[in-house]
Amino acid sequence: MNQLNCLPQDAVFWGENTLATALPRVVNHGIERPIVFTVEPLEALARSHVEPHLEDMAGYFTGLPAHVPDIAVHAALEACLRSDARAIVGLGGGSVLDAAKAVSHLHHGRTGRHLPIVALPTTLSGSEFSHYFGITETDGPQKFKRSYAVRETTPKLVLIDPLLVRDTPRALLLSSAIKGIDHAVEGMRKVTRSHPHAIMAASGVDRFLRVLEKWPAKIETRQALEAGLVIDDDLLQLQLGAWQCYFSPASVIYGLSHRIGHILGGSFGLPHSATSCITLAPVIEACAAYYGDKLEALSPGGPGAAARLAGRISAVVAKLGLPNRIGAFDLDRAKLPEVAALLTAHYPEEVADLGPDAPARLDALLERLW
Structure with missing residues (x-):
């Protein structure tokens, strides 16, 4: 029997000028007295393009570091309670939106x-379309990013506007696109090639790669726009690609690339968006036997889809100048056995995707990623 699990999301609005046209209408969806969750670099964007369109705001909360540490989540919850906030507007990337979901859950x-x-x-990355979030626990001997899935925390409304990504730092924007592709690929683990995830993800991967493969080198997005090297529609295509790659998150279960990223990010501090740049292509190749012919849905052309897809992703990461090795960050190589131990202890099913003798294959994979 086939099945598609749907999340309780009211609406997605997209296109140029969406903020100005859709934000004043959020009250029609029961959004009252919102507090804006964001980070300091985005506060000017919030004050100029978000605050003017919201009524009866409860204020701002900007103390939201990467990887959603539990201390920040609890501080944000207290800010909501003190201000009598009755909704959250999350302006930011996956960490801000994960924090919003975590606070909504704890508020309940x-x-x-x-x-x-x-x-x-x-x-x-597409966090806005899912009910998944992580909270990094900081009170133990080793930080650990624990995953949650709470349907009621799915963002009620999503607004997609090229304005939102024009000034996102280049490395963050483009590496988060690889994270979006990771959702498409690993979403294939537990579904068939005819599942809606496969159909939408194929379109999303194609949208992503067509834009990324022509993206200019080195310069920031705002400069590329001003020089006419990219246009707002390119940004919108990337945003729509993120949506299509993560179109049915309640119907899919993600795999080893994501889990390695959770450990490298939550426990060892690597940038969350960068981890898929390091892990995705090698994991596709290492787990090719597990996926079988499923990846042909994302990379048509007959046998060899895993190698084709991994090669195309690796080429894009290299062309864009994104990090493709753990060694590019401040993580001692001697920590790799700890990474392997955490993966084996917390994510044995995903590690098993490597096939026979998975522990030894995991060690070899991590060495390759280094």
Whole structure:
């Protein structure tokens, strides 16, 4: 029997000038007295393009570091309770939106009511479309990013506007696109080639790669726009690619590339968006036997889809100048056994995707990623 699991999302608005046209209408969806979650570099964007369109704001909360540490989540929850916020507008990337979901979840624990979320994504990972979030636990001997899946925290509304990503730092924007492609690829683990995820993800991967393969080198997005090297529609295509790659998150279960990223990010501090640049292509090749012919849905052309897809992703990462090795970051190579131990302890099913003698294959994979 085939099955598509749907999440409780009211609407997605997309296109140029979406912020100005859709934000004033969020009250029609029950969004009242919102607090804006964002980070300091985005506060000017919030004050110029978000605040003017919101009524009866409860204020701002900007203390949201990467990887959603539990301390920040609890501080954000207290800010919501003090200000009598009744909704959250999340302006930012995956960490901001994960924090919004985490706070909504904890708010329900304290008050019996989830806070509805309006997502204004400034990166391309697609967190705005899912009910998944992570919280990095900081009180143990080793930090650990624990994953949650709470349907009621799915953002109620999503607004996609090229304006949101024009000034996202180049490395963050483009690496988050690779994270978006990671959702498409690993979403194939538990579905068939005819599943809606496969159909939408194929379109999303194609949208992503067609834009990324022509992206200019080195210069920031705003400069590329001013020079006419990219246009707002290119940005919109990337945003739509993120949506298509993550179109049915409640129906898919992600794999080893994501899990390595969770450990490298949550436990060892690597940038979350960069981890898929390091892990995705090698994991596709290492787990090719597990996927079988499924990846032909994303890379048509007959047998050899895993190698084709991995090669295309590797080439894009290299062309864009994105990090493709753990060794590019401040992580001692001697920590790799700890990474392997955490993966084996917390994510044995994903490690098993490597096939026979998975522990030894995992060690070899991590060495390759170094």
